[in-house]
Amino acid sequence: MQVLHVCSEMFPLLKTGGLADVIGALPAAQIAEGIDTRVLLPAFPDIRRGITDAQVVTRRDTFAGRITLLFGHFNGVGIYLIDAPHLYDRPGSPYHDTNQHAYTDNVLRFALLGWVGSEMACGLDPFWRPDVVHAHDWHAGLTPAYLAARGHPAKSVFTVHNLAYQGMFYSWHMNEIELPWSFYNMHGLEFNGQLSFLKAGLYYADHITAVSPTYAREITEPQFAYGMEGLLRQRQHEGRLSGILNGVDSNIWNPQNDLLLAARYDRDSLEDKAENKRQLQIAMGLKVDDKAPAVCRGQPPDQPEGAGPGA
Template identity: 45%
Template sequence: MPSILFVTSEAVPFVKTGGLADVSGSLPPALQAAGADVRLLLPAYRSVLAHAGSLERVAELDLPGLTVPAGILATEIPGSGVPVWLLDCPELYDRAGGPYGDGAGVDWPDNALRFATLARAAVALSDGLVAGWRPQLVHCHDWQSGLVPVLLADLPERPATVFTIHNLAYRGLFSRLDFDRLELPEALWSMEGLEFYGDFSFLKGGLLASDWITTVSPTYAREILTPEFGWGLEGVLGSRMENLLGILNGIDTGMWDPATDPLIAENYDAGDLGGKRVNKHALQQRYGLPADAEVPVVGFIGRLVDQKGVDLILDALPALEGEALQLVVLGSGDRKLEQRLLDAAAESPHRIGVEIGYDESLAHLIEAGADLFLMPSRFEPCGLNQMYSQRYGTVPVVHRAGGLADTVVPVERAALERAEATGFVFTPATAQALAVTLRWALLCYRQPRIWERLVQAGMARDFSWARSAEDYLALYERAIAARG
């Protein structure tokens, strides 16, 4: 089995801002379980050090462009034993705030240096820095590791490289001044290199220099070849089509299992859904809504931004005024959208509950207690909540985009008859289309035989990482073989 260096900017349980962390914390253990030798490289942010447990310093680093002390600390992913190497450089990573910005959400001004340093550490590790271990393949994730394949090109007998796009909207754009400060080869400042409309892009480097490019769902792999979803990089991606592949994300089925979940009010499974009704009651109480078992509860968890279609939900509410439903929301983001949601809740406190922020326990309770789950994202590379929802018997309502299209089987006559339909899919991404589809979903909710069929089909789906890990291992073997 191959030896893999997994380079990422976040991973659960150490640090998380989005789905990248879920992938980085779940895929390496699945690969290890399948026999691969996986090591994970992650910056030693302050929050990571707080969650890392015992640490051993295993190497010192002397990297180009870095004038402050740096080294490698060793730990492991709890419960799996997957080795984790933390890039320890207090000057760059030991800060209050998030991995990419301060507490107010403002990007750190030295992010170019912070993640170029991560890339250079990956190169050093690929060259046997720790105990002579050398990976056969380096798997990089999103713009933060986009320079890794670029810099590995200068390494004699370099490992194979795979670069995964989790969200093409984040391209890692920096100025010419940043480019010069990083002491990168001048030849990289060109249209054929990292230059991107007067700036330079870490992400573009990963797309150009890696042996293979993957995205987190097959549909998103096709979408990013178009101007609508390509963010100006569709030409670059089009030139790499033969080495572009969509592999669907999995979910942590140990953490997200209604039969064992310690964060919900009562456990349940597909054979006995009584516990789901208990969770619904607890959810209604948590949000101060009338505890009515007959009224369908619709849930939403996510960033409150236009991409997630939060405005579509708000704009659809007037058309749903006559419907018996309750809406519960958990998330944070755009201040205007936050305020609109809070205003809606204040106007209809018996129908709408909103909590700004993120609470892991409440997220689990929403998945367990809601009847329907909304994901009207304008684009969604993969998405995880629609998979969590199906596992918890909560029927998703999604826009036909990216991984949402790949993971939700639409309610159509043939799919219903085969007991395969798992949710409601709408298009285009408009408030009207969402309202029409949600009314249809509420109609089905009032027909117990149909609803039970949807719930049971969703809970029977296999979204485990084991399936995705097999696909990645097959790609790794192919990429390594091509390197000779």
């Protein structure tokens, strides 16, 4: 089986959230199980620099301009890059400018990502064609829609890492992204009067996965679904929504060899953690006190991920 992951980030090349960690680990794990797995990414500067053996596969004129499809490798995983400097060669965040404003052409930048993902299933690379195209989050959400428009040349999977970000754009952009207007309705791409890349993935994918069984249940409820609960309940009823628990890569999250820690430790030297606590207190401007409790929690700042209401 041949699988293509379509996404916008990959650890350690580029990371803004947990999506990158998954893409940094899952393809390699699938390859270890005998699955021929590759990844498709925009050629953002940090990603492009990390793929040192990239070679040209093909060049195409698209609705978003001229692109070059490259192929190389990173840590044993085959990587396709969409090289389109007019869209992706920008400093800083892949999603917004230095003033934290979303790029005004994001609709084209990420529609192109989905389009190329679909075209890969139609022979864009004449020497490799995926049986399954696995899209991740709103940035790749149009991938299943493009596959549907092309007559489903491959099966599609869509993983929700963060339902809060929905890739919302004005409906008139349908004129620019080469999808039929018949797809723009409540049973398709339309959401609250706009075009939603996230909803495209949820609606058109053959199967949806969430990052844990609990999250898969939660996103069918209004308090966690950001308006998508009706569609997600429908997909759940169809047997097309499931949760797969994200794991931790122990090669990275290992305090025994983590160079970012002031003091490294293992289960036989837990007392060495005290130095890390001391350095954290200093860094945060807190009183250095060995007896003061230190509680840390990592989560997106805009949603109650990892905790129930009232936590």
